[in-house]
Amino acid sequence: MIKKISKIFLLGLLLYFIFLLEMSNLYTFPFLLVICFLVNFLEDPNSRTGLYIAFFIGLFWDIYSSNYIGLMTLFLLIICYLLKIILSKYVRIFSISWIPKI
C-alpha cells in the first residue's frame, strides 16, 4: 500500500515539474494533455496509471488557471474513465505493455 502511494506521489511530483515547464514561455503546445490521452488510449484498459495522470494534470490545470479547483480534474477523470470503458468493452486495440501499472 505504502509502495503504491509513494509511486502515485512520485508520479504527481514528476507531472508537477513538467507542468511548470509547460506553463513557462518555453512551450505553447499542451503536450501533457496529449500524453494523458495517449497513455489512456494505449495502456492496458485495466491499468489505472492513465487515470492518475488525468487527475494530476486536471488538478494542476485548475490550480494554475482561473477555474474552480476540481472542475477540469473531474472532467478529465470522467473523460479518461469513459475512454477506458469504451476501449475495454467495445474496441479491441493493442496496448503497450511497458507503460507501468500503478
Next chain:
Amino acid sequence: MKIFTKRKILVFFLLLVVFFILNIFNTKELFYSLSENIQINLWKVNSNCDLVEDQELISLMAENEELQRENKFLKDSLGLKDYPEVSVISGRIISKDYLFDNILINSGSKDGVKIGFPVVIGNNILIGRVSEVYNNYSRVELLSLKDNLTDASINRVVGLARGKGSEVIALEMFPRDKELKEGDIILTSSLGGNYPSGLVIGKVKNPKKIDNEPFQISEIEKAYNLFSIDRVSILKVTQIFND
C-alpha cells in the same frame, strides 16, 4: 470492468468534498508561492526578443499622437478638464495560463491591485486587465482572450477590438465610411469606461470592407509579444474614464 461500484461512487463524492474544501480555503495562492521562484526562472529564459525595439517605437508614436491631441485640447479649454490620477504598480510575469489567454503576475491586493486595473508594458502598450486578485498574486486577462471587448479609437474614430483567443485580436464595428489604413495605430478609447484613453492596442493589419456589411473589419497586429516580456505595470486608476 464494472462502470459503477460502491467504491468508485464513494471516491467520487470524497473528491467532491475535498475540492469543495480546497476552493473555500485559499489553496491556489499556496501553490503559486511554492512555485514562484522556479516559474520566474523559467520565464526569464526566453525573454530576449527582436520585437522590443518595435514596441518602443510604437509606444513613442502613440505617445506623440496622444500628446498632440492633449495639447490641442488644453489649448482649446485652457485647463478645464481634470485628468484622472494614475499611479503605477510594477509586477513580474510568473506564468501563462495552460490553454487560455491569461497570465499570472506577482502583485496582489497587498500592493493595491484591484480587479479591473489596466495592465501595460513600457509606457503605454496595453496587454489586458486584472481579472482576479489574491493577496500576493493577480491574474490578468489578455486583450486576446476570447470575446474580450475593448473600446478602440483610430484617428479619433471609435471601433471595437475583440479577442479571438490564441493571442489573436480583431477590429470590429469600425464605420465603413471612415478611412482605415494598414499600419494605423489603434489606441484605447475611454468610451466604455474600462481603460484610460491613449493606450496602444496594436496596428491595423489587413483591413477589409465586405459588400453587405455596414462596418469594416481588420486584424490587429499586437504591439507586444507575450514571450518577449517579463515585467508589466499595473495602472492604479482612481476614477472611471467616462468623460
